[in-house]
Amino acid sequence: MRRKASPMTAVLDRPAVPASPASALVCRNCSARYPLGAQHACLECFGPLEIGYDPAALAGVSRADIIAGPHSIWRYAGFLPVGQDPLTRVDSSTGMTPLIRADRLADELGFTAPVWIKDDSANPTHSFKDRVVSVAITAARELGFDRIACASTGNLANSVAAHAARIGMRSIIFIPSDLEPAKVIQTAVYGATLVGIDGSYDDVNRLCSELSELDEFESTAFVNVNVRPYYAEGSKTLGFEVAEQLGWRLPAQIVAPMASGSLLTKVHKAFRELSSAGLVSRSSWRVFGAQSAGCSPIATAFENGWDVVRPVKPTGIAKSLNIGSPADGPYALDAVRSTGGAMAQVTDDEIRAGILLLARTTGVFAETAGGVTVAVLRKLSESGALDTGQETVVYNTGDGLKTLDAVSDTAQLTAVIPPTVKAIRNAGLL
Amino acid sequence: MRRKASPMTAVLDRPAVPASPASALVCRNCSARYPLGAQHACLECFGPLEIGYDPAALAGVSRADIIAGPHSIWRYAGFLPVGQDPLTRVDSSTGMTPLIRADRLADELGFTAPVWIKDDSANPTHSFKDRVVSVAITAARELGFDRIACASTGNLANSVAAHAARIGMRSIIFIPSDLEPAKVIQTAVYGATLVGIDGSYDDVNRLCSELSELDEFESTAFVNVNVRPYYAEGSKTLGFEVAEQLGWRLPAQIVAPMASGSLLTKVHKAFRELSSAGLVSRSSWRVFGAQSAGCSPIATAFENGWDVVRPVKPTGIAKSLNIGSPADGPYALDAVRSTGGAMAQVTDDEIRAGILLLARTTGVFAETAGGVTVAVLRKLSESGALDTGQETVVYNTGDGLKTLDAVSDTAQLTAVIPPTVKAIRNAGLL
Numbered sequence: 001m002r003r004k005a006s007p008m009t010a011v012l013d014r015p016a017v018p019a020s021p022a023s024a025l026v027c028r029n030c031s032a033r034y035p036l037g038a039q040h041a042c043l044e045c046f047g048p049l050e051i052g053y054d055p056a057a058l059a060g061v062s063r064a065d066i067i068a069g070p071h072s073i074w075r076y077a078g079f080l081p082v083g084q085d086p087l088t089r090v091d092s093s094t095g096m097t098p099l100i101r102a103d104r105l106a107d108e109l110g111f112t113a114p115v116w117i118k119d120d121s122a123n124p125t126h127s128f129k130d131r132v133v134s135v136a137i138t139a140a141r142e143l144g145f146d147r148i149a150c151a152s153t154g155n156l157a158n159s160v161a162a163h164a165a166r167i168g169m170r171s172i173i174f175i176p177s178d179l180e181p182a183k184v185i186q187t188a189v190y191g192a193t194l195v196g197i198d199g200s201y202d203d204v205n206r207l208c209s210e211l212s213e214l215d216e217f218e219s220t221a222f223v224n225v226n227v228r229p230y231y232a233e234g235s236k237t238l239g240f241e242v243a244e245q246l247g248w249r250l251p252a253q254i255v256a257p258m259a260s261g262s263l264l265t266k267v268h269k270a271f272r273e274l275s276s277a278g279l280v281s282r283s284s285w286r287v288f289g290a291q292s293a294g295c296s297p298i299a300t301a302f303e304n305g306w307d308v309v310r311p312v313k314p315t316g317i318a319k320s321l322n323i324g325s326p327a328d329g330p331y332a333l334d335a336v337r338s339t340g341g342a343m344a345q346v347t348d349d350e351i352r353a354g355i356l357l358l359a360r361t362t363g364v365f366a367e368t369a370g371g372v373t374v375a376v377l378r379k380l381s382e383s384g385a386l387d388t389g390q391e392t393v394v395y396n397t398g399d400g401l402k403t404l405d406a407v408s409d410t411a412q413l414t415a416v417i418p419p420t421v422k423a424i425r426n427a428g429l430l
Numbered sequence: 431m432r433r434k435a436s437p438m439t440a441v442l443d444r445p446a447v448p449a450s451p452a453s454a455l456v457c458r459n460c461s462a463r464y465p466l467g468a469q470h471a472c473l474e475c476f477g478p479l480e481i482g483y484d485p486a487a488l489a490g491v492s493r494a495d496i497i498a499g500p501h502s503i504w505r506y507a508g509f510l511p512v513g514q515d516p517l518t519r520v521d522s523s524t525g526m527t528p529l530i531r532a533d534r535l536a537d538e539l540g541f542t543a544p545v546w547i548k549d550d551s552a553n554p555t556h557s558f559k560d561r562v563v564s565v566a567i568t569a570a571r572e573l574g575f576d577r578i579a580c581a582s583t584g585n586l587a588n589s590v591a592a593h594a595a596r597i598g599m600r601s602i603i604f605i606p607s608d609l610e611p612a613k614v615i616q617t618a619v620y621g622a623t624l625v626g627i628d629g630s631y632d633d634v635n636r637l638c639s640e641l642s643e644l645d646e647f648e649s650t651a652f653v654n655v656n657v658r659p660y661y662a663e664g665s666k667t668l669g670f671e672v673a674e675q676l677g678w679r680l681p682a683q684i685v686a687p688m689a690s691g692s693l694l695t696k697v698h699k700a701f702r703e704l705s706s707a708g709l710v711s712r713s714s715w716r717v718f719g720a721q722s723a724g725c726s727p728i729a730t731a732f733e734n735g736w737d738v739v740r741p742v743k744p745t746g747i748a749k750s751l752n753i754g755s756p757a758d759g760p761y762a763l764d765a766v767r768s769t770g771g772a773m774a775q776v777t778d779d780e781i782r783a784g785i786l787l788l789a790r791t792t793g794v795f796a797e798t799a800g801g802v803t804v805a806v807l808r809k810l811s812e813s814g815a816l817d818t819g820q821e822t823v824v825y826n827t828g829d830g831l832k833t834l835d836a837v838s839d840t841a842q843l844t845a846v847i848p849p850t851v852k853a854i855r856n857a858g859l860l
Contacts, residue, residue: 071501071526092793093528093552096501100523104598122523122554124793126831166793168534172859177846185834188841191790195859196846203849210851216860360621363522363554363596401556401831404615411618416607416626419633421640429602429625430646 021057022081025049025229028331036081038143038221040228048327049229051081058277063248066240066279071096073131073237079273080237081230082139090138090167094130095237097122099245099393104361105374109381111388116251118242118395119364125162125186126399127155127320127367128263132234133223137163139230140221147220149173151208153201153259153320154183155398160223161192172220174204179319182402200314202325232328235263239270242393248280252390255288255377257369257397258298258343259321261332264289267395268335287335288386289343290376292318292368296345298329302336303343309333317348317406318368320398342385346375354378355400355407365400373397451487452511455479455659458761466511468573468651470658478757479659481511488707493678496670496709501526503561503667509703510667511660512569520568522593524560525667527552529675529823534791535804539811541818546681548672548825549794555592555616556829557585557750557797558693562664563653567593569660570651577650579603581638583631583689583750584613585797585828590653591622602650604634609749612832630744632755662758665693669700672823673710680710682820685718685807687799687827688728688773689751691762694719697825698765717765718816719773720806722748722798726775728759732766733773739763747778747836748798750828772815776805784808785830785837795830803827 025034029047040049061078069075073095074083083089098119106115123130133156137148147170150160157173164171173187177196188194197204205224211217212226223231243250250271256264268287274280291299294316301309309329314322326332336343346354351368354375359365366374377394380386400407417423424430455464459477470479491508499505503525504513513519528549536545553560563586567578577600580590587603594601603617607626618624627634635654642652653661673680680701686694698717704710721729724746731739739759744752756762766773776784781798784805789795796804807824810816830837847853854860 093530093549098523098554100596119523119554122552124528124549124552125795126556162789162793162795164793165790166530177843181838182831182834184843185838185841186795186831188843189786189789189795189830189837190793191786193844193859194842195854195857196843197849198846199849207849207851207854211854214851214860356619356621359592359619360595363592363594363620365555365592365616365619399831400619401612401616401829404612407619408611408615411615412624413607413614413618413626414623416628419627419629419637421637421644424625424637424641427625429623430644 017085020081020084021053021078022051023054024052026052038226040226051229051233055276058273061277061279063279066244073134073234076237076240079240080135081233082135082142088138088142090134090141090163092124092130092134092163092166094123094134096241099242100362100364102362105358108357108361109378109388111381111392113389113391116393117358117362117364118238118393120238120395120397121364121366121399125158126402127159128235128238128397129155129159131237132231133159133163135234136221136223136227136231137167137169139227140223143221143227145219145221146170147172149208149220149222150224151201151205151222153322154179154402155320156224157187157194158183161187161190164192165190174208176201176204180403180405182404201323232262232266235266236270236273238263238395239267240274243271243274243280250274250280250283250285251393253286253288253386253392254395255290255373255392256395257321257373258289258291258326258332259323260326261298261328263397265328265331265335268339286339286341288341288376288380289332289336290373291343291345292316292321292351292372293345293347294318295322295324297324298326298332299343299345301329302333307333317403318351318372320367320369321372342380344376344379346372346379350375352406352410356410358396359400364396366396367398367400367403368406369398370396371406447515448508450511450514451483451508452481453484454482456482468656470656481659481663488703491707491709493709496674503564503664506667506670509670510565510663512565512572518568518572520564520571520593520597522554522560522564522596524553524564526671529672530792530794532792535788538787538791539808539818541811541822543819543821546823547788547792547794548668548823550668550825550827551794551796551829555588556832557589558665558668558827559585559589561667562661563589563593565664566651566653566657566661567597567599569657570653573651573657575649575651576600577602579638579650579652580654581631581635581652583752584609584832585750586654587617587624588613591617591620594622595620604638606631606634610833610835612834631753662692662696665696666700666703668693668825669697670704673701673704678710680704680713680715681823683716683718683816683822684825685720685803685822686825687751687803688719688721688756688762689753690756691728691758693827695758695761695765698769716769716771718771718806718810719762719766720803721773721775722746722751722781722802723775723777724748725752725754727754728756728762729773729775731759732763737763747833748781748802750797750799751802772810774806774809776802776809780805782836782840786840788826789830794826796826797828797830797833798836799828800826801836
């Protein structure tokens with residue numbers, strides 16, 4: 001195992017760097033604790049590890065500290081496992097994406113309370129994955145790795161390749177070979193080694209787990225395998241930012257898409273950390289999860305009252321959510337059930353309609369995952385599971401330019417005519 | 431002509447709103463002055479009008495005012511013709527895009543001084559056009575228009591349609607019918623009326639000029655025709671932001687793409703305004719302009735020492751720059767010549783290489799216009815016209831996801847293999 005580099009020796013005249021608030025890797029199943037490092041599974045029970053923090057350190061973070069920080073995810077370094085020293089951060093200007101008040105969308109869906117879109121298509125590679133990758137690659141460098149890798153449904157591939165190019169680190173990226181062309185090209189353009197796998201994302205992920213154990217990959221950080229505990233913490237910033245952007249308070253309801261289920265659980269974790277640290281007043285919130293009918297292992301478990309998430313073989317247009325064996329599925333179920341939320345699944349047609357509804361009411365062009373989330377927002381507000389009288393934040397995690405095929409049949413030219421006023425008149429456009 | 435609405439009556443308990451620093455519309459040819467309003471051409475000489483300001487008002491803007499403003503273009507409202515009252519702004523979270531220090535790019539091109547990328551693909555619709563549209567649609571609403579329109583090579587179409595969707599204003603958009611599919615779909619998805627014209631951008635622009643004179647379009651603001659003086663001012667924010675992000679100083683050299691030529695002249699204007707207002711210390715700067723060989727009317731005039739810009743029929747892959755009859759060509763020539771800068775033009779192959787060079791050294795995936803700019807950066811640094819010992823800012827104005835075809839042949843999968851370690855080994859990837 002790689003050890004943490006020590007960049008601090010012989011550096012003079014620098015302000016004292018705050019220590020990391022992270023204290024250990026903690027098993028989410030059996031609570032066994034391990035030293036911080038490149039480990040992701042419990043040696044006792046094989047459960048997934050996550051970062052554990054020193055509660056006193058988190059309690060010491062103030063609003064003023066955050067506000068004084070950069071306009072990026074790194075303003076929340078006090079709640080992250082790495083990056084306390086600004087010089088160690090891989091900074092791609094990720095985060096502090098717009099929180100957009102969507103009054104026209106709220107009106108269409110019958111909400112009387114505000115609806116907000118947290119628009120993560122504004123990140124550098126246009127998805128929320130820039131958050132987790134910024135944290136993961138910062139950790140990877142600290143832990144002494146010299147190459148970065150991932151298993152990806154597309155957005156993660158884009159982000160890993162871009163971050164690696166930014167800092168001049170080698171990268172090797174594994175994706176299902178049938179991804180959208182935009183996601184393939186946007187990864188290869190950065191100079192990454194890009195390996196298409198004949199198989200599903202779950203096959204790709206399994207392969208990467210095997211590879212990460214090989215000597216040949218000893219110096220390679222797989223962001224969502226061997227440094228996954230660090231990586232996953234990046235998603236907490238989606239919770240921190242919403243709270244800060246709302247004026248240091250929590251929304252009553254959030255709706256998030258689910259692939260592995262990690263994002264949703266980390267927003268929930270962020271809200272708990274902010275509450276515990278006293279940075280927001282204590283209030284309750286409910287968590288809602290969105291999947292496509294083509295890949296709904298977590299939502300199906302919710303709907304059937306199961307505790308176990310049964311793997312599925314994914315289909316459908318929401319490829320970025322097509323994880324049939326979701327690592328964080330049980331934890332997503334916990335977060336939703338413990339807060340009194342709900343989950344739902346939507347068809348490909350509903351996804352397309354969700355993309356168009358969001359675009360024409362807010363000016364935000366989401367990828368299929370965003371269409372899933374908006375369609376579930378509609379479905380759960382119609383069913384009454386979502387309270388239309390309570391403030392709601394909807395997470396858009398990706399960009400419509402990456403999944404153009406989903407709407408290319410409907411989003412087309414109104415007319416094609418010669419450049420004359422007469423033609424405009426004849427086309428009925430006057 | 432529409433008159434300014436007066437939203438201020440009977441509003442109590444609001445802080446005093448600063449007056450607009452704009453004082454008149456001024457002819458760029460003959461200096462004739464007109465009252466502020468929806469007018470774009472001089473009645474005396476038919477020259478283009480631009481916004482004139484009260485010098486005392488501009489001199490009154492302080493760094494503290496700007497820093498206290500929002501993290502968007504509207505922090506510079508003190509230098510803009512509209513939006514002094516925050517409640518009147520159309521705010522799409524545009525601006526304050528990253529200024530990225532590109533050390534790896536600098537190394538490859540032999541620069542000893544810093545090279546920075548101002549990355550406007552981070553704007554909401556992923557081009558610099560969000561800046562000009564935010565200002566134009568704010569002005570259009572103030573001037574009483576109820577529909578927004580444009581002639582566009584694609585990025586402007588995306589931005590106008592998105593802004594209109596955000597505020598629920600009708601839009602009608604005119605584009606050449608042969609634009610990239612991504613730009614067509616991203617406009618139509620917002621619900622815009624989208625008219626494809628069989629012809630060049632210059633044909634589309636001419637048609638829009640005619641339409642803007644018709645009674646049927648009396649209440650329609652064509653952002654780059656009848657409200658163009660307001661619209662164009664939005665590009666100044668590309669200059670303001672760079673100066674602020676550099677710590678309130680000006681770079682020695684800037685490189686910008688040229689379509690109409692407006693952007694480059696407005697960055698130059700912004701630097702002059704900042705210097706005059708004492709917000710940066712006085713220093714000299716040189717302005718460099720980039721065009722593609724497929725459409726190089728301004729660069730060709732520069733290279734031949736002409737004062738007149740001769741129209742051309744555009745070709746080539748840099749479609750967003752394909753304006754054969756550039757309205758601001760003469761002013762771009764002035765800005766470049768008066769500062770001791772230069773212009774150059776590059777082939778489609780050089781443009782593709784520019785996109786790839788930028789992507790693999792910085793993690794920024796630019797559209798073809800960005801490829802033009804980076805290729806010109808290379809060309810002019812090799813020729814010695816750009817001083818590699820002086821700090822240089824390069825403007826990337828758009829996003830590679832919109833022009834994927836430019837690099838789809840080269841940016842592809844390294845290998846496609848089954849999901850086994852053996853296959854990885856056989857492919858030589860261990």
